[in-house]
Amino acid sequence: MTIKKVLCVDDSHTDLVNIKKIVMGTGRFVVTATNGKEAIEMTKSEKPDLIFMDINMPDMDGFAATRALKKNPMTKDIPVVFVTSKDQKADKMWGQMQGGSGYVVKPYTSDDIVRLVNTL
Numbered sequence: 472m473t474i475k476k477v478l479c480v481d482d483s484h485t486d487l488v489n490i491k492k493i494v495m496g497t498g499r500f501v502v503t504a505t506n507g508k509e510a511i512e513m514t515k516s517e518k519p520d521l522i523f524m525d526i527n528m529p530d531m532d533g534f535a536a537t538r539a540l541k542k543n544p545m546t547k548d549i550p551v552v553f554v555t556s557k558d559q560k561a562d563k564m565w566g567q568m569q570g571g572s573g574y575v576v577k578p579y580t581s582d583d584i585v586r587l588v589n590t591l
Contacts, residue, residue: 473520474499474520474521474588474589474591475499475500475520476499476500476501476502476517476518476519476520476521477494477499477500477501477502477519477520477521477522477523477588478501478502478503478504478510478513478514478517478519478521478522478523479491479494479501479502479503479504479522479523480503480504480505480506480507480509480510480513480522480523480524480525480528480533480536481503481505481523481525481528481554482505482506482525482527482528482529483525486525486554486577487503487505490523490554490584491503493581493584493585494523494584494588496581496585497585497588497589499588502517502519505528506528506529506530506531507524507528507530507531507532507533507535507536507539508530508531508536510522510524510533510536510540511531511536511539511540511546514540514546514549515543515545515546518549519549520549521549521550521552521587521588521591522540522549522550522551522552523552523554523575523584523587524536524537524551524552524553524554524571525553525554525555526553526555526557526562526566527555527556527557533553533555534565534566534569537551537553537566537569537570537571538569538570540570541569541570547570550572550573550591551570551571551572552571552572552573552574552575552587552591553566553571553573553574553575554575554577554579554584555574555575555576555577556576556577557576558576562574572591573587573591575587
């Protein structure tokens with residue numbers, strides 16, 4: 472699958488701008504959301520090819536949003552990569568159990584993000 476559109480989800484404006492800039496640098500179109508509920512709505516309306524999802528967010532965290540996306544036949548096949556400061560092995564395993572396709576720990580490098588965009 473060719474990645475053309477990416478949804479970046481983070482409640483931190485700084486982190487959101489940073490990851491958006493990195494992904495746009497790969498030539499992809501980027502849409503953004505600032506919480507899990509907004510991410511679900513944006514996924515349904517924008518139909519991204521890949522989602523970079525923060526975990527700790529208000530209203531609905533990234534794990535809950537991913538579970539909801541994976542239950543929906545229209546969005547279940549979209550890869551979700553968690554981008555988070557949660558660096559425990561249990562967090563990574565839980566992310567995979569929620570349907571995550573990858574896991575990147577903050578602070579990340581642009582190479583970490585670019586590699587995922589190019590391989591998923």
